[in-house]
Amino acid sequence: MFLKKGKKEQGPSGNEKTIKSFPASKEEVISFFRQQFHSAADLVIKEVCPHLTVLYLEPLIDGQILREQILQPVQNKEIHSLEELYSTLSVGDVNDEKDPEKALESLLNGSTLLHFDGTPRVLLASTPQSITRSLSTPELESQVIGMQVAFNESLSTNIGLLRKLISSTSFCHDQLVIGHQSKSRASIVYLKEIASEELVTAVKDRIQKISIDSLIDTPVLAELIEDNSLSIFPQSILTERPDRVASQLMNGKIAILIDGSSHALLLPNPLIEFFQSKEDQNIRWQIATFLRLLRIGSMVLSIFATSFYVAALTYHYEVIPQPLLVPLGESRSRVPFPPIFETLLLEIVIELLREAGARLPTKVGQTMGIVGGIVIGTAAVQAGFTSNILIIMIALSALASFTSPSYMLGNVIRLLRFPIIIIAGLLGFYGIMLGFCFILIHLLRQSTLGVPYLAPFYPPRYKDWKDSIIRFPAQFLYKRPDATRPQDSYKFPPSEGEG
Known part of the structure; x- marks a missing residue:
């Protein structure tokens, strides 16, 4: 795809000049459409009777409608004019068109064009083929309770x-x-x-x-x-x-x-809505609140867990509890790499496994992800390339990233880990705090269609907090979010004393 600023819209060919009105001669009409479509193999031109020409793009039209509602009625009757042709067709949607540009657009949308020789206009019969799959269940946003239908391509x-x-x-x-x-x-x-x-x-x-x-x-x-x-x-x-x-x-x-x-x-x-699932509305408010807190905590854990490991082992041994210090030292005694390199190496391996699993067929990808993770993790520890504790931290961090209901936000969480790990390896806990502040400042500067990205917390809209990090019971959610500036603010009248 290429952005082309200031470029005017063109016809289907992209560079062919089009005429402003239809010629009356069928030879000129046929020549015009062949030129526009560069004599494409799927452009079908039929002369069904001495004065009538039918044109259509074969992959886009419904052959049964064409045969039963256009060709058969025309072939069984002698046609003398375009008006008589119009009354003969049994197809539901037929339009009289004089503009060649609109006729081209209709052909590309699955219409059949009919031209009567000697007439400077055409009839366009709607005969589109339904090229789409049937409705299915959601794949990326599956849930136990609620509607089990997803959009398709129509x-x-x-x-x-x-x-x-x-x-x-x-x-x-x-x-x-x-x-x-x-x-x-x-x-x-x-x-x-x-x-x-x-x-x-x-x-x-x-x-x-x-x-x-x-x-x-x-x-x-x-x-x-x-x-x-x-x-x-x-x-x-x-x-x-x-x-x-x-x-x-x-x-x-x-x-x-x-x-x-x-x-x-x-x-x-706003950002908070990426942690909310449609299923939150279908379950008890206490459970919905717990799940939202879990997702937010998982995001923080996924971004900062491995960077905390790097900072602690590089600069801040004093924060490690004494009972963990000895097993951690034994685990790292055979590892020849500094913590930052060891962590980045394992993070990249995890991303390779995840990407490879996503590109393979479903069953093969799942098997490869599980088996590959076990084999590579075990081999890496035995060979002394990494420590047992880092394997646990990496696995926990990867698992936490999957709790995000939004696939797009999950990708963001995965990517943010890498710069935070690098800055933690360079500056320790100060680097982690610097990275956190940078992310926070960036979020404060963002907006979505003019709405602050951190709404309803910045700027604070306390009434919208009822359905944000926590979810209040349904009877308290009588107002629509102020961030969208709705014309009608109330979903239903508030209970007495709640307005």
Whole structure:
């Protein structure tokens, strides 16, 4: 994909000049479309009768609809004009078109073009083939309690799933086209009576300013419309769950869906929401609170556990309890490397195993990850390349990174470990504190669609704390988050004395 600022949209060929109106001659019409598609093998041109020409792109059309609702009615009747042809067709959606550019776009979207010789316009019959998979269960966001359906690659199907969950006339989705070549259809979904008009306008403006040849998937769009695309932290949530999107729309959020992508983009999203799972709403509030605290603690552990090991063994032996000092010394007595090199080596090995397992078929990848980890870990200790305690620390750190409900945030946690380990090896605990302060300052400077990234803690919005690190009982969650500036702040009337 290449960003091309200031480039005007072109036709399907990308460099061919198009005509402004259709010629009346069928020979000129056929020549025009062959030139536009460079005589592509899948461009089918049929003369079904002396004055009628049918054109379509074979992979994109439904052959049964073409045969039964277009070709058969036409072949069984003598046609003398385009108006008579229009009344003969039994297909549901037929449009009269004079603009060649719009006709090209319709062909690329699965329409069949019919031209009657001597007429400077065409008929476009909607015959698209449904090229998509059936609905399946979520893979990255699986849960025990709740909806067991995930988005697929069909935009209309995904919009239908959301409409089924939100049966309201306030449900809106505005369609835009992105990409000079791909012509990808994108929908901005929101609730008219709840979502902030300012946020909706901001999202539309950012998308309309995108000048790109091709946009196939939502992660690319997320990077193009983020407040700070240079930040390592994600500023929008990618989700495959329709129920999660529906619940966030009710909170005043905005969702973006792209035809061909099985993930929706939710924004704005402060950092705390990356530690929240849709399942938190379906379980008791005490358990949901415990799980959120566990996830946040796991993130801190995953980032700083191995760096603490490096700092303690390099500069700060005094912080190690005496009962651990002797076994730790014995464990490291055979290791020829300094702690920083030993730790980085093992972290890289863990990442290699994880990446290799992700690229292999599911069953093979799982087996290789388990067996590879055991074999390499045992061999490394026996050969004296590392210590037993570091193996435990690395395994604990890797395990903690998997508790994040967000795949994107999990990747961030994995990457942050490396610079923190390096600075801990150079400056000890002072380096760890310096790294922590740098991360905190970076987070304080970030925003997501104009909303502070550390909301509702900075700036403090105490009423939003009810559903942040902890989750209050459902009867207390009567207000929508103030961060999204919703038009209607209340989900339901508060109980007496709670307003």
